[in-house]
Amino acid sequence: MSEKKPKPVGLVKGPGPTPQSFTFISPDPKSVLKAGEFLTYSIMDDGEERTVLARVRDRQPIRPYPNSFMADPNIAPEAVAALLGYSGHRPELFELTAEVVGYYDDDLRSLVNPQIPPRAGSPICLAEDDELSQLLSPRKPDDVGAAEIGWLLSRGKGRVPVVVDVAAIASTHLAIIANTGSGKSYLTGVLMEEMLKAKNRAAVLIIDPHGEYDTLAEMQNLPDMIDEKYRPQVHVYKPGEVKVRIGTLSLADLLYLLRDLSERMEYVLGLAYRRAQKWSRSQHAGEDGRWTLEILRNALRQIGKLEDPENDDEQEGEKGKGKYKETADAVLWRLNVALDHNTLFDDVAQVELRDLMRPGKCTVLQLNEVDKRQQQVIAAVLLRRLYEARVRTKKGQATVTQNSDLYLPYPIFVVFEEAHHFAPSTGDAISSGTIKQTMAEGRKFGVGITLISQRPGKLDSDALSQCNTQFLMRIVNPADQDSVRHSVESVGQDVLDALPGLSKGQAIIAGAAVNTPILCRVRKRYTTHGAQDISAPEEWRKYAEVEEKRLERDAAPVQMLDQGKGRWKKS
């Protein structure tokens, strides 16, 4: 805490509209008391003087000029007041409402609400920059586990850095919610840069349905990101480059991919799936998930032939036609349509988890050009495998020598862009259950998830409520605001009220990664932003220029090669 007593900016009037708020009066001649600005006041608590942090919530002028003074837009109300004999210099006076944030308790290492408003007449000061830097975040910018994503919006550039706790994000999940065009991909880029710095070296996987994050690869050569011993790795998998081994698909995944199956078809597929798994265990030392598409096909063909496939007698029906022959053929046909020649699924090839994710590496999985349902299956399969690997590694069931493909000895961080596609509030997305389960239990096993969405109203509310840290940017839609309000406990009404008024690049940071909700200006990215809006007029103009040149060329007289001289001549 600063020893120097700051100059008061106002005096407490009395209690505010809520038990945790108070009102104070200030002339605020320099207009420094903006919404979200931080203040301090002193109280005596258990015989000890404490500096309590509070935040400006509302601001109302209490000494406005009469309306009639403003009847003529060309005449300033001050001039009318002067005419009537008012020669004062302080016509403006404001009543401000502030929310008590709390004082920093060294033992608890967090902000504690004193549960009592300040006394009427107590001086209110503007919080000092260095004081705020210490109080707002549990980390300092250079600490291990710190991510400096911008600066406090109400202060000048760089005066009060906004630092989030990467450990909190990585263990208790993060939601980045914003309208389209508000800068959520940009903010995510900033966070990724911070997480991949030498001090943090996160293991990150970004599920990128729009192909916006390939520019993060620039990190590998940026001076801000590298030092003598460390250089972050960024691997961008283009659509089709990441293979999912077919054997790792669950029955639910298959049912999801082979949509609109009848109950009989589902039953037959289930029989075939169990036979394929049985084959896998018999051929691969008791291991599931080693079957191939052809094995599954064979199982279906076999079921079509068997008189009673539920029995183990393997008795074929008359003329090789069993009771599920037609159903099995139909499932087989659908299986071929869905998986045959599909570049995303492969019998053998599969990316190794430790190649996919490791400390200091950011993997971008581009899924543009991929069918939405297949995107969901890929996300579900990958997340399921990653989670299983972390669980098994933590329980000692996967080591370098045993189950080594599921050995993942470090926490991981998975980012879902357009999360409402993967965990929608309605529908039956196959990835939804996996995401929710991982979010509910992932904390114990070091699996952190970030959900990024422009439509929180369409995002599963359970999944959203599991995110203990929130980066909220401009949200205008009332349904989306309601969704945030109901799912996000740590953000107060005063902060939510600011959502529609945020500009591009401004964000509310709230939750476990900071000590109190903060209005933040996001810093400039080191890497290029990969999700720039297309300028339609510019694109149209470019097209027109090309088209004009083509028309000119077509209209030009045809020239023929003069064989004798080797030159073009006019026809």
Added chain:
Amino acid sequence: MLLGKIVRSNSHTDYVCQVYGPGEVQCCPTPRDHAFGTFVRIALPTQPTSWLVGLIYDTVLLNPDFGRLGPRLSPQTELAVFSPDYLNEKAILVGITTVGTLTADGRATQGVPPVAAMTDALVERMADDEVRVFHNAASILNLAYAPLLLSRGTPLAPHLLRAILSQLSDLLTDPAQAALLALVQDDLLWQSQIGILGGTA
């Protein structure tokens, strides 16, 4: 400086003083001496010597000639010779509201004085030092009588307080006290000039 004497009272704190006219005292008070907002002291019949401290809040001119339209025995220019008593009936009366007491040894109290003045009690204009002493008891700027003035509810009460504040601003040189006075002055100014027309106080 002597201004006049108490000729009647309207209440415990509201007195009427007749200002000395020509011939009554050696140095006759000028209009500036009994201006609106002037601090005066009214002698009390107490031992040790003490005074009521008051403020001139009103001025009334008495003129028995007003309304008499009939003929006179003496022309106007000869009245001094033939009817000197008649001339004395013209008078200036000032209203004084008392706001505290002051003793000869500089002890000041503000508020409703417990003791009332007597008829014919002398009224004097207070010197600047006395005004300072009255407001600066124990080195703390004190204006405890302000609510008493405003509670009179007369249209001129806010203006009287403004006049006092203006005088005190000139008399007091301590910057902290000046800032305090400026704050009250500004608020009063806003309320009396803008608030009355619909501006929020």
